[in-house]
Amino acid sequence: MKRVLSQRGGSMVEFALILPILIILLFGIIEFGILIYNQQVLTNAAREGARRGIVQDTPRIQASEINQTVQSYAANHLITLSATKPTPAVTVTVNGSAGICGAFADNLSVSVTYPYSFMVMPNFITGLGNPYTLTSVSVMKCE
Numbered sequence: 001m002k003r004v005l006s007q008r009g010g011s012m013v014e015f016a017l018i019l020p021i022l023i024i025l026l027f028g029i030i031e032f033g034i035l036i037y038n039q040q041v042l043t044n045a046a047r048e049g050a051r052r053g054i055v056q057d058t059p060r061i062q063a064s065e066i067n068q069t070v071q072s073y074a075a076n077h078l079i080t081l082s083a084t085k086p087t088p089a090v091t092v093t094v095n096g097s098a099g100i101c102g103a104f105a106d107n108l109s110v111s112v113t114y115p116y117s118f119m120v121m122p123n124f125i126t127g128l129g130n131p132y133t134l135t136s137v138s139v140m141k142c143e
Contacts, residue, residue: 027120034079035116039134042088042112045073046138049110053092053101056143060100063092070112081119086131088114094142101142111137 049070053061067090074088091111094101101108115131122130 024120024124028124031081031118031121034081035118035132035134038078038114038116039136041074041077041079042114042134042136043138044077045070045088046110046112046136048073049090049092049112050108050138050140053108053110054140054142060102062100063098066090066092066110070110074112074114078114080117082117086115086117088112104142106142107139108142109137109139111135 049066052069053063053066055061070090071087075085078085078088080086089112091109091113092098092100093109093111094106112135114134116134117131118128122128
């Protein structure tokens with residue numbers, strides 16, 4: 001049984017060729033998983049803010065309190081890979097104008113936007129857009 005010397009290290013060369021592709025795939029799965037998770041967090045934050053705003057209370061909940069509810073939910077749940085955590089921008093509208101619930105069955109809309117920054121993927125995918133803006137809107141009827 002003679003070994004062919006010309007095939008020594010062939011597995012190492014094949015692994016070295018495939019390793020960069022595997023690393024890109026791994027980081028892509030991680031970053032897009034975090035992106036999808038953060039989108040769901042924004043959806044829940046908008047829903048929490050809208051729910052806080054529509055509940056019958058005397059005096060009515062102000063837009064700043066709705067904003068605080070959304071910000072606190074987002075701060076506790078968003079995942080970022082960067083050192084600084086950007087804060088979501090929150091817009092509260094009632095029947096097309098800024099404010100609070102006035103009449104029963106008015107539409108209260110809470111929209112949240114968040115700039116998500118990729119760490120690795122923009123280096124490999126051109127035109128990805130960094131930061132990528134995530135948006136969520138929740139509309140509920142005032143009680």
